[in-house]
Amino acid sequence: MPELVKVGMADAKVGTAPATLISYGLGSCIGISLYDPQTKVGGLLHIMLPDSTQSRANENRAKFADTGIPDMLNEVLKLGASKSRLVAKIAGGAQMFAFANATDIMRVGQRNAQAAKDVLAGLGIPIIGEDTGGSYGRTVSIDLSNGVYKVKTIDKGEKEI
Amino acid sequence: MSDDVASLSANQMDALREIGNVGAGNSATALSQIINRRIDMNVPRVSIVPLGDVPDLVGGPDVMVVGVFLRVYGKAPSNILFLLPRDSAFYLVDMLMGKKRGDTQKLDFMDESALMEIGNILSGAYLNALFNFTNISLLPTIPALAMDMAGAILSVVLIQLGQMGDHALVIETEFNTDDEGIKGHFFLVPDPGSLETILSAVGVE
Numbered sequence: 001m002p003e004l005v006k007v008g009m010a011d012a013k014v015g016t017a018p019a020t021l022i023s024y025g026l027g028s029c030i031g032i033s034l035y036d037p038q039t040k041v042g043g044l045l046h047i048m049l050p051d052s053t054q055s056r057a058n059e060n061r062a063k064f065a066d067t068g069i070p071d072m073l074n075e076v077l078k079l080g081a082s083k084s085r086l087v088a089k090i091a092g093g094a095q096m097f098a099f100a101n102a103t104d105i106m107r108v109g110q111r112n113a114q115a116a117k118d119v120l121a122g123l124g125i126p127i128i129g130e131d132t133g134g135s136y137g138r139t140v141s142i143d144l145s146n147g148v149y150k151v152k153t154i155d156k157g158e159k160e161i
Numbered sequence: 162m163s164d165d166v167a168s169l170s171a172n173q174m175d176a177l178r179e180i181g182n183v184g185a186g187n188s189a190t191a192l193s194q195i196i197n198r199r200i201d202m203n204v205p206r207v208s209i210v211p212l213g214d215v216p217d218l219v220g221g222p223d224v225m226v227v228g229v230f231l232r233v234y235g236k237a238p239s240n241i242l243f244l245l246p247r248d249s250a251f252y253l254v255d256m257l258m259g260k261k262r263g264d265t266q267k268l269d270f271m272d273e274s275a276l277m278e279i280g281n282i283l284s285g286a287y288l289n290a291l292f293n294f295t296n297i298s299l300l301p302t303i304p305a306l307a308m309d310m311a312g313a314i315l316s317v318v319l320i321q322l323g324q325m326g327d328h329a330l331v332i333e334t335e336f337n338t339d340d341e342g343i344k345g346h347f348f349l350v351p352d353p354g355s356l357e358t359i360l361s362a363v364g365v366e
Contacts, residue, residue, distance in 0.1 A: 008213040009212060009213035009216075009222075009312070009316070009319065010212060010213055010323065010327075011213065024221070024222040024223040024310070024312055025216060025221075025222030025223050025310035025311060025312020025313045025316075026312065026313060026316070027309075027310075027312065027313030027314060027315075027316035027317060028316050028317065028320055029316050029320070048212075048316070048319065048320050048323045049320060049323055049324060054324070055323070055324045055325075056324065056325050056326075057323070057324070057325055057326045057327055059327070060327055063323055063327075094313065096228075096307050096309065096313055096314055096316070096317050097230050097305035097306075097307055097317060098305060108320050135307070136309055136313070137309040137310035137312065137313025137314070138313070139223055139310065154225060154308075154309055154310065
């Protein structure tokens, strides 16, 4: 049985095949994976917020897109990934409750998805799979033996991106 | 008080537990009258937990729950989340709609509306008791409902807290009907700045 590594909220894990990295029950948060198909090195990051500079508590860098993604990039490079081969996939960013007058904080899912894309673009890492938005939770995992990123939901089935 | 809640004294925790007690006691009475059953309630848990551990309080981030969410406005802005495991929510709908136990297998529009109304009544009862105790007047928004993974639903509250700190202060009460058919978790999660207001209103600073 290959190793199953849990990634908590505001947390990141990196590893190599045959491990699978998994994060349960994402709502407005985003699960961002990086993967190098040749060395089979990868990582999964579970961010809660787009921007650490907008927050009073930014010690935990894995909580934010702008600090969490570069940190995870450094970690996978240390494990032998090559930056030129790295590809990214992202999922999450839902709006769980529909309110008539949704405030900014209610739309944080959208902002998280946008921030993840901007940061990855800034680092020059292509996004080859995406499943964001909607109003439902997701459990996401990446199998480091083949780079398959699975998204499980309650009512919308399961898919691979 | 610092932005992190990790530094509360034992006295302060006691005061918050008492607030949870009167609030949830009032809510339990309201629920008991609606469904005509005895409701047991545990002593409220006041916990300060890392944000990522909050879903474990209800069984883990991937447990299927129905959540009724209300934002609370006033001098001590907070969030209220009433969480029911899916089967409990279905059974509660059976009771509210006069159906046989087990009849409800999914939620239609009327069922959702009934559960939101329950969230409304429980929150009203809770906030009324809180007002009598602290003299802080708090008004809830109309409720919103979602059925999904506990982690996903809780993230709505946790992300708001995440902007200010890495811990959540939760005042949580568990309800049980006498036949154990309904289990629910009622969370009051004060915004970081609200804690000070609540504590000074009860004279514990």
